[in-house]
Amino acid sequence: MARGLAVMSVLLFVLATTTKADMEGRSRPNALGNSSAPTHLHFYFHDKVTSPSPSAVRVVNPPNNISLTFLGMVVVMDDPLTERPDPASKPVGRAQGMYAINIVLTAGSYNGSVVIVLGSNHISDIIREMPILGGTGHFRFARGYAQARTYFLDPNGLDAIVEYNEIVVMSVLLFVLAATTKADTQSGYGPRCSSLCNSSAPTHIHFYFHDKITGPSPSAVQVVSPPNKTSPTSFGTVYVMDDPLTEGPDPRSKPVGRAQGMYLSSDQVRIGFLQAMNIVLTAGLYNGSVITVLGSNHISDSIREMPVVGGTSAFRFARGYAQARTYFLDSNGLDAIVEYNVYVFH
Structure with missing residues (x-):
């Protein structure tokens, strides 16, 4: 194929x-x-x-x-x-x-x-x-x-x-x-969940994600270069990340976890990634638990949504979604701070 x-x-x-x-x-x-x-x-x-x-x-x-x-x-x-x-x-x-x-x-x-x-x-x-x-x-x-x-x-x-x-x-x-209800806080689509959710409210987890590609100690590294050097979206580029997650937007604020996984450029028209990551929580009530996210991330959109496809420990059998909003992007378009709101039924 x-x-x-x-x-x-x-x-x-x-x-x-x-x-x-x-x-x-x-x-x-x-x-x-x-x-x-x-x-x-x-x-x-x-x-x-x-x-x-x-x-x-x-x-x-x-x-x-x-x-x-x-x-x-x-x-x-x-x-x-x-x-x-x-x-x-x-x-x-x-x-x-x-x-x-x-x-x-x-x-x-x-x-x-x-x-x-x-x-x-x-x-x-x-x-x-x-x-x-x-x-x-x-x-x-x-x-x-x-x-x-x-x-x-x-x-x-x-x-x-x-x-x-x-x-x-x-x-x-x-x-x-899929279920069929249509209420939502930001995207116009509802937190539609079937009997899996058992009518309970989702757990809401909020953090800031620091993706640093530049400098002597990057948290994300390019492991595959784009095959076509003239691609406007660097189509085919693959990054592996171990990004720190913090309570506030300041990188020095309280650490709450790591985002570990990969993202690859998968759109030839506008910058967008297939993003696969484990959100490894290291503080608070869910210390030691993992939330797994897999989805499409077009970083120029004001709000991006990616499905939660599972998890471990407290989030075993979890379902939900993560909404990402760019808080800061440096002038060269590489290093970013992204605000995440994750809603999980578990």
Whole structure:
């Protein structure tokens, strides 16, 4: 899939507990599904690594050049999603990430919403299934799964025939479990949570996140450079972070934890990252607990939202969301202080 132009036909559902049919004849949503009817979205996913303007770029080569599976290779994508298999058909979104995907919807009723997919995809299997871990906007607290089926594969998997024979067409079913209420403090979408939340109020955790790339002791380091040095968004760049979290915006204020993980540039048009981090709390009532966040972070937006997909200790089985707001950005656009409000049901 990473060596040509891949096209995926995607069906997106918000599952009711009573839904009985999927592409294989069975679907078994649990109590998370509530009782709402499924929502269905359909689009095609185009993954192109060839031509002067690829939508996916190889950022790490396989360490062993004779590996039959390219073990260790990393590809970052900003793949267009369209209404039809034709790349010129109506655009409906982008798939951004590194095969851990933010499905960013840009048309229709769910314009601006994001669905997060992370899982194993063996493209030679007839049917592949990948979990949906969360989402934002209309898909806050989403759960579900994606099923992929290869529709067409160029026998070479290379650039032998440009435009058409580099196409992999994959039929995909996405099933998303979400609730339906619509109240929110800042984003216009509600803290929609199903019976998972047990009607209890979420735990609110507030802190400041210090991401320092410059100086002799950075807290975030660039581990992969952008393959295209002229990219305006440094597409494909990967950073690893161990950022301090403090009670106030002053870096010298009381430390409350660390944000450990990675973020990679996954948007070719505006600066945006796939961000995966463990919020390791080191003070207060939740000292020793971890909150895991995975989502899309476009840093020019005034408020960014990323799903909480789990946690440990006090936050085992946690669900929720993190809202980020830039408090300070230095003149070179590298070092930043970001205010976080994290809301967790646990």
